[in-house]
Amino acid sequence: MDEPIDVSWENARGERWDWIGVYKRGRDPRTAYYLLWTYTGSTVAGSTLIDESVRGPWPLDAGKYSVYLLRDDGYRKEAGADFTISG
Numbered sequence: 001m002d003e004p005i006d007v008s009w010e011n012a013r014g015e016r017w018d019w020i021g022v023y024k025r026g027r028d029p030r031t032a033y034y035l036l037w038t039y040t041g042s043t044v045a046g047s048t049l050i051d052e053s054v055r056g057p058w059p060l061d062a063g064k065y066s067v068y069l070l071r072d073d074g075y076r077k078e079a080g081a082d083f084t085i086s087g
Contacts, residue, residue: 002059008047009040009069009079016042017073022050025064025082029075035060040069062087 007020021034036056038048050067052058068080 004051015072
């Protein structure tokens with residue numbers, strides 16, 4: 001699928017290096033490697049599109065994924081959601 005994935009968040013800490021990471025479904029960001037990522041721009045509430053403009057291989061293959069809001073260039077998960085891409 002090469003349609004963008006719209007990700008939004010509220011009540012984030014708004015720290016300089018907060019970021020959004022896409023992982024295989026349910027993987028722990030402290031031990032698994034991210035597939036795609038982008039910074040939040042230090043926003044407390046906002047949104048971004050996950051597409052060819054983010055860092056990582058695009059498009060994603062069919063499968064089950066999780067997207068996480070991660071804190072300040074680290075791997076502490078602040079929020080997350082699951083999504084599926086059909087083949």
